[in-house]
Amino acid sequence: MTENLVIIGSGPAGLTAAIYAARGNLMPLVLTGQEIGGQIALTNEVENFPGFPDGITGPELVQLMQKQAEKFGARIEIDVVESVNLKMHPFQLKTQNGLEYETRSLIVATGASPRRLNVPGERELTGRGVSYCATCDGFFFRNKEIAVIGGGDSALQEGLFLTRFASKVNIIHRRDALRAQPILQDRARQDPKINFVWNSVVKEVRGNGKMESLMLENVQTRAVSELPAQGVFVYVGHIPNTGLFKGQLEMNDEGYLQVDAQLHTNIPGVFAAGESHDHIFRQAVVSAGYGCMAEMEAEKWLANLK
Ligand SMILES: Cc1cc2nc3c(=O)[nH]c(=O)nc-3n(C[C@H](O)[C@H](O)[C@H](O)COP(=O)(O)OP(=O)(O)OC[C@H]3O[C@@H](n4cnc5c(N)ncnc54)[C@H](O)[C@@H]3O)c2cc1C
Structure with a gap:
């Protein structure tokens, strides 16, 4: 089966894209990564996401986004994408669970991971302090x-x-x-x-x-x-999770994906949303906004394809 839209990543960008795509009847497939939720799931205090005047915990916010996406028909699978082939269409994806997917369009919402200090003792004592x-x-x-x-x-x-x-x-x-x-x-x-x-x-x-x-x-x-x-x-910064796309998607020297104002990458049908390309704002609400934009562009692109 060829998917209409696969979304890689389940942070605010990926889950927002999933809500819009599910409401647009695309039946999107979200491949979450190791865990659902992305970076916002790592914090206990979110006070600046609109709609929650008393604040909300990151994990609760993510659960609500997931529920909203699933309610409209998004499929959410806990799996990590290990390789992609964007040189052929439909695009091909292989995952850690040994699954292979084919998709007409793709949203890369792989976000970023914490930068390490890279000093002696850090690796050995991770999880031990x-x-x-x-x-x-x-x-x-x-x-x-x-x-x-x-x-x-x-x-x-x-x-x-x-x-x-x-x-x-x-x-x-x-x-x-x-x-x-x-x-x-x-x-x-x-x-x-x-x-x-x-x-x-x-x-x-x-x-x-x-x-x-x-x-x-x-x-x-x-x-x-x-x-x-x-x-x-x-908490000394981030590294974008874009290694998977090296040699296929254009990125800057730091690995942030290069996109145009409508979030198109250099490959037609592949869009990027959130901290995989945004190294400036780094806020959940901004990533959610990018998720919405990327999905609307993907929907338009798919309609033209037909
Ligand atoms: C400690 C902390 C506190 C924060 N507090 C706030 C706050 O109060 N307010 C606020 O607005 N923002 C806050 N932020 C920032 C906010 O979390 C980020 O801006 C937001 O999560 C970025 O969303 P994203 O969807 O772009 O990427 P991410 O949240 O980084 O999500 C990326 C997703 O991609 C997945 N992924 C990566 N590689 C793969 C792969 N190969 N296959 C499948 N999936 C993959 C990951 O598992 C993850 O689900 C905080 C961040 C941190 C670290």
Whole structure:
């Protein structure tokens, strides 16, 4: 069977595309990746998604999007796309579960993954103190002293969330000014559990079987110091999940897909939505908007094909 539309990815971009495509009777197939929901499922506090004046947790928001897409007939499969052939039409996809699909159109909503620190000890101590998800792991750090790396929205938002568990949250930032929204900055500066460590980068994560400390370097004085911490949460940017499309879809040097204003890639019938191409806004509502746009373009493209 040839699918009308396959959507790769189940973050806000993919699930929004699925809602629109299902309502457009395309019976879309969503291949979710390892888990459903994408990055927004990693946070406990979403206060800026319209329609939820009291806020909503990331996992709840994703569940509602999934329910809405399925209600109109979207099929959602937990599977990872391992290879694509976009040189022939219908396009061909192979997945980790050993399945092969053929589709007339494709929306790439593969988003981005957290950038790692790439320092000694990080890999060995991941899951033993090093984490990229406060919602998933915050609970394990009850009454412990921890660190958060970064100075953007995610670092502050997750740092504030972690104060519910930790006795002290050291926010380590390589500059002396934050990038985060002012409302988050104000809250963090007023929180007695939060301590800022400015102008510092992590050189090493230390511990024997579980994390015990971070070695920090002051970027101005080059002084090295050891900060005791039983956990560290890393929010230092993202890498787009686009390796799968190398050699087939045009991308910039950092791997973000290149699209036109209507989200068409260089291959007719292949569209991109969300953080697979957007390296500027990085917000759930923006990715959801891109999901809607990509689907509307895919629908038009399919109609012309017939
Ligand atoms: C800790 C944290 C807190 C945040 N808080 C907020 C907030 O409060 N408000 C806000 O607006 N935004 C927030 N964001 C940002 C928001 O999560 C992202 O902007 C949004 O999730 C991007 O959506 P996306 O659909 O483009 O990509 P993603 O959410 O990255 O989703 C990508 C999807 O593609 C899938 N995928 C990747 N590769 C494959 C493959 N080979 N095969 C199949 N599937 C694949 C993944 O499994 C995932 O489902 C936060 C992000 C983080 C990390």
